[in-house]
Amino acid sequence: MSIKKDGIMVILSSPSGAGKTTLVNLLSKNKNFNISISHTTRKPRINEIPDKDYYFVDNEKFKKLIKNEEFLEYAKVFNHLYGTTRTPVIEKLEKGENVIFDIDWQGADQIKNKRLNYKLITFFVLPPSKNVLFNRLSNRDMKDKLIVEERMKEFSRDVLHWINYDYVVINDDLDECYSKINSLIEAEISNGSKDYDKDYIRRHVDILTC
Ligand code: ADP
Numbered sequence: 158m159s160i161k162k163d164g165i166m167v168i169l170s171s172p173s174g175a176g177k178t179t180l181v182n183l184l185s186k187n188k189n190f191n192i193s194i195s196h197t198t199r200k201p202r203i204n205e206i207p208d209k210d211y212y213f214v215d216n217e218k219f220k221k222l223i224k225n226e227e228f229l230e231y232a233k234v235f236n237h238l239y240g241t242t243r244t245p246v247i248e249k250l251e252k253g254e255n256v257i258f259d260i261d262w263q264g265a266d267q268i269k270n271k272r273l274n275y276k277l278i279t280f281f282v283l284p285p286s287k288n289v290l291f292n293r294l295s296n297r298d299m300k301d302k303l304i305v306e307e308r309m310k311e312f313s314r315d316v317l318h319w320i321n322y323d324y325v326v327i328n329d330d331l332d333e334c335y336s337k338i339n340s341l342i343e344a345e346i347s348n349g350s351k352d353y354d355k356d357y358i359r360r361h362v363d364i365l366t367c
């Protein structure tokens with residue numbers, strides 16, 4: 158008789174521009190994680206594909222989903238609403254498929270507090286420096302200097318949430334950061350030893366916030 162094995166949930170959060178979407182895509186491609194597709198009331202970016210990157214909806218539709226209690230979590234981020242609907246996530250986990258989330262600290266807190274019966278691993282991604290973050294945001298949101306300014310302003314507040322995550326990783330070299338996350342997930346799954354230095358992270362946060 159085979160024993161049913163549920164999927165696991167992995168959450169990646171970060172200050173905007175640190176690279177979590179890039180890392181989530183890599184984890185999905187290389188490790189077969191299903192990316193949880195969020196609903197949002199913000200407008201699509203030029204390179205974004207509706208129903209793949211996000212379900213883009215208006216305020217009215219979003220509020221209806223709230224009223225019908227369809228969200229596992231939702232939050233207001235940068236003046237827009239973002240949320241994860243419950244059914245697609247639970248269906249995948251029940252089938253033994255893993256699900257990865259690119260959500261902010263408010264959503265991560267809500268999912269953690271639900272204490273669902275599935276393994277949950279949370280990661281917070283940091284940039285190597287504020288300069289690098291500024292350059293990444295500027296390259297990505299080239300046309301919109303206001304977005305870059307707004308997200309740099311939020312950085313000092315966002316970064317303080319690192320303390321609530323299982324692991325914090327620094328996204329300097331992309332391949333190295335990906336390997337670090339991958340090995341921590343593997344160690345969590347197999348209950349193996351974890352190569353993780355929290356004091357080093359604490360010092361890095363001190364430098365980022367001074
Ligand atoms: P987030 O989802 O955290 O807002 P993104 O994944 O969109 O961030 O990354 C922001 C920008 O930085 C993107 O243009 C992405 O291609 C780039 N980027 C991500 N990780 C790295 C890295 N390690 N080195 C250089 N550029 C990166």
Ligand code: 5GP
Nearest residue numbers: 195231232234239240241259260261263264
């Ligand atoms: P962006 O607009 O850059 O795609 O995302 C802005 C922020 O919203 C990011 O921090 C991202 O992780 C977060 N976000 C995206 N989807 C969700 C979601 O479903 N729930 C929550 N709480 N945050 C989300």
